[in-house]
Amino acid sequence: MAESHDNLLVRKTLKGDNEAFRLIVERYKNALFNLAYRLTQNRESAEDLAQEAFVRAYEHLERFDQQRSLFTWLYTICTNLTINELKKKGHYADRERNTWEQKGEDERIASDTWSGREFPEGEQKVDAEEKKDLLNELLGKIPDEYRTAVILRYQEELSYQEIAEVLGVSLSLAKVRVHRGIEKLRTIFQEMENLK
Amino acid sequence: MKKKDYKNLIFDLLDGDISPEERLLLEKECHKNPDLAREKESMEKVIAFFRNSRKFNAPSGFTERVMARIEKRPIPLKQRIIEWIRSDLEIHINWAWKWATVSILIFSLLGGAGWQYLRLQRLHSRIETLERRFSELEKQPIPMRFVFYNPTAKSVHIAGTFNDWTVGREYRLANLGRNGIWSITLMLEPGVYEYMFLVDEKDWITDPAALDFCPDGFGQKNSIVEVAREI
Numbered sequence: 001m002a003e004s005h006d007n008l009l010v011r012k013t014l015k016g017d018n019e020a021f022r023l024i025v026e027r028y029k030n031a032l033f034n035l036a037y038r039l040t041q042n043r044e045s046a047e048d049l050a051q052e053a054f055v056r057a058y059e060h061l062e063r064f065d066q067q068r069s070l071f072t073w074l075y076t077i078c079t080n081l082t083i084n085e086l087k088k089k090g091h092y093a094d095r096e097r098n099t100w101e102q103k104g105e106d107e108r109i110a111s112d113t114w115s116g117r118e119f120p121e122g123e124q125k126v127d128a129e130e131k132k133d134l135l136n137e138l139l140g141k142i143p144d145e146y147r148t149a150v151i152l153r154y155q156e157e158l159s160y161q162e163i164a165e166v167l168g169v170s171l172s173l174a175k176v177r178v179h180r181g182i183e184k185l186r187t188i189f190q191e192m193e194n195l196k
Numbered sequence: 197m198k199k200k201d202y203k204n205l206i207f208d209l210l211d212g213d214i215s216p217e218e219r220l221l222l223e224k225e226c227h228k229n230p231d232l233a234r235e236k237e238s239m240e241k242v243i244a245f246f247r248n249s250r251k252f253n254a255p256s257g258f259t260e261r262v263m264a265r266i267e268k269r270p271i272p273l274k275q276r277i278i279e280w281i282r283s284d285l286e287i288h289i290n291w292a293w294k295w296a297t298v299s300i301l302i303f304s305l306l307g308g309a310g311w312q313y314l315r316l317q318r319l320h321s322r323i324e325t326l327e328r329r330f331s332e333l334e335k336q337p338i339p340m341r342f343v344f345y346n347p348t349a350k351s352v353h354i355a356g357t358f359n360d361w362t363v364g365r366e367y368r369l370a371n372l373g374r375n376g377i378w379s380i381t382l383m384l385e386p387g388v389y390e391y392m393f394l395v396d397e398k399d400w401i402t403d404p405a406a407l408d409f410c411p412d413g414f415g416q417k418n419s420i421v422e423v424a425r426e427i
Binding site: 034 | 203207210234235238239241242243245246247249251252253254255258259261262263265266278280
């Protein structure tokens with residue numbers, strides 16, 4: 001039902017009815033923002049990226065295959081934009097080096113949160129509640145391809161097939177990325193537990 | 197069962213995709229193997245982080261900011277046309293527009309075909325006129341000069357199929373130079389004719405200068421001339 005309603009909105013938008021596109025934005029804005037936020041861990045970047053994903057979707061809406069799911073397509077755009085943005089800033093390379101065990105507990109406490117360490121000064125508008133978000137902290141320590149996969153699976157609750165579509169990989173590779181991501185998170189989590 | 201297989205069972209458990217038998221098998225192994233049990237427990241905790249973590253909502257004014265960015269872009273005409281053609285006629289007026297367009301196309305095609313038919317008719321009529329004129333022109337007599345040499349003749353006539361072998365004054369050759377060269381110019385319609393010269397109104401002589409000959413049925417030969425218009 002939602003699918004066909006999405007397609008109706010897409011067709012109306014293509015006919016020039018921007019109000020239909022407004023409904024699409026309303027329907028998926030939180031999902032895209034949350035995805036971008038979990039990946040970037042920065043509100044401003046997340047909003048910019050989620051906005052850009054909608055604008056790109058609008059501009060290329062005629063390319064959208066209406067046999068597919070709209071939200072998977074929007075996730076694909078948002079995920080690709082976010083990953084490209086993070087690659088440009090070199091965040092992933094830094095995160096790979098800044099593993100929990102390399103920092104040590106004292107440094108971890110002194111540096112407050114992972115989010116505070118990683119992003120440029122202008123992007124450090126993270127509120128107190130978000131700083132306490134342990135999930136963000138854990139996610140910051142695994143490579144982008146695994147992080148994207150586990151977020152899509154366990155936070156956005158996409159099926160493996162949908163994850164494969166969003167990431168543009170095979171079903172088996174999507175599963176491998178989710179499993180490896182979880183395995184890495186588990187290792188980091190266990191190390192954290194041992195340090196306590 | 198290998199350790200790797202038990203790990204896969206943990207993933208199946210996390211994905212809710214495990215059979216009761218496999219679950220029992222995993223539980224038994226965890227009971228025997230504390231490391232595997234700890235692994236399973238920490239994995240479940242990680243997944244619980246995801247499931248219990250808050251979802252962040254887009255900030256207020258997000259939709260307006262997106263719409264402000266897209267409303268500046270007009271929909272390209274090509275895109276509108278493509279979508280209009282693809283559309284499945286949700287609105288009644290679309291039928292009217294489509295039928296109107298189809299009708300205009302049909303009338304245009306019929307009109308075009310009718311106009312082409314009239315044009316062909318006119319062309320055909322002009323061709324017929326030209327053919328008639330050409331045929332008339334083909335039948336127009338052409339001046340044909342016959343020359344015969346006989347220094348001793350007192351009179352020379354020409355007769356043939358063009359005048360039913362009649363001998364008359366209008367077919368008498370002239371000997372203008374009195375030098376034995378007799379000549380006459382006749383207006384003949386295009387065609388092939390047999391002819392002979394009649395010397396002194398008694399001797400039928402074949403024109404030696406003729407291009408071709410044929411038997412005359414009296415033991416002599418008729419001369420042949422072809423009268424044709426030069427193109």
